[in-house]
Amino acid sequence: MAPITTRGERRGRGAARRRERGFGMLWALMCVALISIYLMAVGTVWTTQMQRTKEDELLRRGDAIRAAIEAYVKADKSGAFPKSFDDLLRDPRQSFVQRYLREAYADPMTNGEWQTIRGPGGELFGVYSASAEAPLKKDGFNDSDASFALQTSYSEWKFTYYPERNMSRR
Secondary structure, eight states: OOOOTTTTTTOOOHHHHHHHHTHHHHHHHHHHHHHHHHHHHHHHHHHHHHHHHHHHHHHHHHHHHHHHHHHHHHHTTTOOOSSSSSHHHSSSSSSSSSOSSSSSOOOOTTTBEEEEOOOOOEEEEEEEOOOOOOOSSOOOOOGGGGGGGSSSSSGEEOOOOOOOOTTOOO
16 A cells, blocks of 8 residues: 555555546546437437427318318308308308307418418418428328328428319309
8 A cells, every 4th residue: 555645645646547537528528429319319209200290280270171161162052162261260151150160270380371272263272381391191191181192292282172063153
């Protein structure tokens, strides 16, 4: 054992301590690097999950708007289409409160307004998202959305309603 100095330190360990300096720092840097790699992987998974959630919400809201347009057209014998979202929130043709949508849904991909598909007279035929992102979902759509399988961006997913051919229009 090395002799103890007046300050209570052992002599003869200086060389060993000089060799050990920075070893703890190296371990700390390696731990930080590993945690960073892990967090990048978690961030990628989280981003993908958030996009899937938004995509599901896009399909749900788009289908609800399409169904509301269909209900609006079928509610009156004239077969008239709505002029705006406000007509779906409260039908101006009825003397009583008739709602086809409970609220004017925002586009979940952009958190903004939907892009509209209009007829020649300005009627609301449908909506689509303004997002140019590539969809994650490629198949497994319901029958009314089957054409979405071939699309390369969310803006190509068109939620439209076209009446049957035998429906009369005045």
